[in-house]
Amino acid sequence: MATDMEKTTSYPGAVEETYPEVFNIKAMPAQSLEKKPGQLPEDMIKQYFEEGYVIVDSFFKKEELDACREAIEVLVDDLANMLFTGKKIKNLYKEYGLFERLTHIEKEFPGANILLHKQGKLSQAFRDLWSNPRLLNVVEQLIGPDIMGHPVWNLRTKTPQNEATTVPWHQDCAYLDSRSYNVLQPTAWIPLLDANEKNGCMQVAKRGHLKGKVATHQCCWGGTWYVQLEEDEMAKTLDVDVKKDIQLCPIPYGGMLLINNLIPHRSLANVSDQIRWSLDLRWQRPDHSVGFYELKDGILMRTKENPDMKVDWDAFDSVDRHTAATSEMQKDNFPEADDPKFDTTIQGPWMRRWEMVHMNRHTDVLSDDKLSWHKN
Numbered sequence: 005m006a007t008d009m010e011k012t013t014s015y016p017g018a019v020e021e022t023y024p025e026v027f028n029i030k031a032m033p034a035q036s037l038e039k040k041p042g043q044l045p046e047d048m049i050k051q052y053f054e055e056g057y058v059i060v061d062s063f064f065k066k067e068e069l070d071a072c073r074e075a076i077e078v079l080v081d082d083l084a085n086m087l088f089t090g091k092k093i094k095n096l097y098k099e100y101g102l103f104e105r106l107t108h109i110e111k112e113f114p115g116a117n118i119l120l121h122k123q124g125k126l127s128q129a130f131r132d133l134w135s136n137p138r139l140l141n142v143v144e145q146l147i148g149p150d151i152m153g154h155p156v157w158n159l160r161t162k163t164p165q166n167e168a169t170t171v172p173w174h175q176d177c178a179y180l181d182s183r184s185y186n187v188l189q190p191t192a193w194i195p196l197l198d199a200n201e202k203n204g205c206m207q208v209a210k211r212g213h214l215k216g217k218v219a220t221h222q223c224c225w226g227g228t229w230y231v232q233l234e235e236d237e238m239a240k241t242l243d244v245d246v247k248k249d250i251q252l253c254p255i256p257y258g259g260m261l262l263i264n265n266l267i268p269h270r271s272l273a274n275v276s277d278q279i280r281w282s283l284d285l286r287w288q289r290p291d292h293s294v295g296f297y298e299l300k301d302g303i304l305m306r307t308k309e310n311p312d313m314k315v316d317w318d319a320f321d322s323v324d325r326h327t328a329a330t331s332e333m334q335k336d337n338f339p340e341a342d343d344p345k346f347d348t349t350i351q352g353p354w355m356r357r358w359e360m361v362h363m364n365r366h367t368d369v370l371s372d373d374k375l376s377w378h379k380n
């Protein structure tokens with residue numbers, strides 16, 4: 005029998021099972037000799053499975069990403085108008101361009117960037133990018149011909165020196181329920197300008213996915229809603245050598261970073277004076293759970309039998325994942341925000357999967373019940 009000293013506290017996110025073969029080179033689909041448009045050389049696909057990431061320096065056509073830039077300009081304009089009409093800001097800052105305007109809005113209404121991050125509708129340009137046939141051809145090299153978009157996609161609104169968009173070390177599975185722990189869910193991280201060390205590009209811990217295990221995370225990091233993975237834990241559980249294995253991933257405009265969902269990664273602080281906009285989009289095979297707590301399903305994009313299918317975007321967009329996550333987590337009797345449109349907090353079920361080492365304005369609305377794993 006375990007003595008009190010030997011008892012360890014366990015959290016729902018922590019599981020002992022490991023699934024290396026779901027994520028390592030054994031999971032690489034057979035590569036056909038004849039390449040479809042956009043497909044990458046086999047050594048790059050191999051690198052994805054062996055190292056957990058691969059940088060594709062040049063992939064998109066200029067007009068594909070320029071369309072996303074224009075869509076973001078519209079989103080920022082809509083946000084400015086909403087804040088102005090709601091008397092939260094006194095100036096629309098129309099004279100500033102895509103890489104500065106939100107920073108000025110943010111100064112007058114701190115958290116404006118979070119409102120934009122939370123808005124869950126896909127602009128047409130984002131839909132086109134996510135289901136871009138050349139991009140899906142690459143995804144096919146990673147997971148095979150049956151492809152579903154994962155419900156967690158993000159527009160990163162990384163204004164300069166902003167804690168809320170400086171994402172600490174994590175494995176993406178740590179945000180999902182345990183059904184995702186044995187599902188390969190590749191992410192394409194796509195910057196909308198040259199992303200580099202100064203403006204807060206990504207870093208990965210090479211080969212940290214090879215154990216096939218989700219390490220112990222904690223919640224929440226600083227004043228944010230993010231889970232965090234300590235470097236010591238990364239070294240201990242995932243065999244990462246934090247001196248040698250941390251890889252900076254600068255990505256030029258037009259390129260992308262492909263990451264494995266078990267690779268530890270983070271984004272650096274943006275110490276430039278421009279906003280580091282990026283999109284992260286995920287996919288997986290449709291015959292596995294997306295692991296998103298039944299809050300929102302994936303979106304089918306392609307099957308072997310029907311590679312050119314029509315994607316049902318409206319059905320996907322009809323569920324707002326942030327609203328679903330928040331209503332699941334808030335105290336029943338918590339006073340509703342004055343106007344939910346201006347609520348700059350984020351909550352989600354990942355907050356009850358890990359030890360809550362730090363509470364902040366995002367976690368204050370959680371019911372005790374939702375934090376009661378220790379009573380189980």
Ligand SMILES: O=C(O)CCC(=O)C(=O)O
Pocket residue numbers: 160169170171176191193269270271282284
């Ligand atoms: O863009 C960032 O700052 C973080 C991105 C990230 O964690 C992801 O794409 O999974």
Ligand SMILES: [Fe+2]
Pocket residue numbers: 174175176269
């Ligand atoms: Fe991530």
